[in-house]
Amino acid sequence: MKIYLSPPHMSGKELDYIKEAFDSNYIAPLGPFVEKFEEAVKAYTKAPYALALCSATSGIHLALRTLGIKEKAKVAVSSFTFIASLSPILYQKATPVLIDSDNSWQMDLNALEDALKKERIKAVIVTHLYGQSAAIKEIAQLCQKYGAFLIEDAAESLGAVYEKQHTGTFGIFGVYSFNGNKILTTSGGGVLVGEDEKLMQLARKLSTQAKEEGFAWYEHTTYGYNYRLSNILAAIGVAQMEVLDKRIAKKRRIFSWYQEELTDIATFMPQIPNSQGNRWLTTALFESDPLKIYEALKKEGIESRPLWKPMHLQPLCKDFAFYGKGESDKLFAKGLCLPSGTQLERKDIQEICQIIKEQSC
Ligand SMILES: Cc1ncc(COP(=O)(O)O)c(C=O)c1O
Incomplete structure (x- = not known):
């Protein structure tokens, strides 16, 4: 990678x-x-x-x-x-x-x-x-x-x-x-x-x-x-x-770079009102198949990851009670975690986004 x-x-x-x-x-x-x-x-x-x-x-x-x-x-x-x-x-x-x-x-x-x-x-x-x-x-x-x-x-x-x-x-x-x-x-x-x-x-x-x-x-x-x-x-x-504040600032910058690049083709994870996250991973939903994007990035040596597969869909958890409407099923089907390392620069994000855009046409 x-x-x-x-x-x-x-x-x-x-x-x-x-x-x-x-x-x-x-x-x-x-x-x-x-x-x-x-x-x-x-x-x-x-x-x-x-x-x-x-x-x-x-x-x-x-x-x-x-x-x-x-x-x-x-x-x-x-x-x-x-x-x-x-x-x-x-x-x-x-x-x-x-x-x-x-x-x-x-x-x-x-x-x-x-x-x-x-x-x-x-x-x-x-x-x-x-x-x-x-x-x-x-x-x-x-x-x-x-x-x-x-x-x-x-x-x-x-x-x-x-x-x-x-x-x-x-x-x-x-x-x-x-x-x-x-x-x-x-x-x-x-x-x-x-x-x-x-x-x-x-x-x-x-x-x-x-x-x-x-x-x-x-x-x-x-x-x-x-x-x-x-x-x-x-x-x-x-x-x-000692560098936590610096790392949070960079993670949040990376998130905003992705937002600027992908605004037309991705829906990003929201933030609850009155809160501020560290944007550990930039995550987004795509209209096109996220696994296709995942494979295209992988081919170029770039790691991404599907969103967590919800526990209620895991074979391990089939006998446990579940409360909800299956909202996370939809997120899992459409979402991807994008590279979010704090050494990344704007040109890296642009390169990643170019590959994503090509898959989304
Ligand atoms: C949501 C969540 N819970 C728990 C853990 C477990 O953390 P650790 O690997 O330090 O045990 C992780 C990450 O690995 C996580 O993402």
Whole structure:
């Protein structure tokens, strides 16, 4: 591939910080950079607590486990999302209830309320899709009304805000991903944020094999996981956090370049009023077959990707309840994620758009 969908973009400081970690010999999970990384995420998002982890998926799992979500519990989850929003529900042997999108592409409030009325839902996991905020204030209000915990899958939306408040900080828990194609990366990693000190302490304990404190030996009253981030990867994260504003500005510029080029042939993902997304990926619907565009780009060494195949269309999920009108089926059929790497320049976008235009005649 000559152009990837959203490749890593280093700030230049990463190797200095990694060297500092090597010089201190903290080549271990935990260490000063893990703390610095957690502090940087807290300072940026204004989340009260943060826990650095090996992935966002592990963060969603810890959120469910600490909230006591287990067998027979029902958890409402965005259907139009990546599988990792849902799979931790299955790790806990709980039951997903799939909620469709509306024409904002984000979780449909009416479908969610319908599910909350009809099912005994313990928690709601909402995805902030492709870096844009969902109608999170309204979703939080619904969760409060029906007594469900709110977990925000903000894996894609670090830096996105709703009424100036960061996505990930509206619910009892939120997660950000730092995997290889996100707006920032630690090569692999995630951060769980939360507002409840005790629950966050429990999540921290479970993330390091649930060792009891106050013993010389390893004492266990429950089981945990090996979910912590290494000091080396956290060093990358600290350097990356320093350029988050720059990366968001570039992602948003790339989005506007695509808009200018493709205005006649594409409908772009909207933004919920009073919110500002990070435009992690520029995504759009096309009148012509998006798979034809995908193939034409691939032939030129350019990576694109169909929109998420909704969970309610996945064979894995055929037995789970689904609430909605199938809006995300239509988005899946017509949409494409376009190359959105922050190293791209206007001429790259023009080259990509030229190929798209040729397929759309
Ligand atoms: C919506 C969504 N949720 C969860 C994840 C999982 O993040 P991670 O790869 O850090 O576990 C991703 C990305 O991979 C994602 O896009």
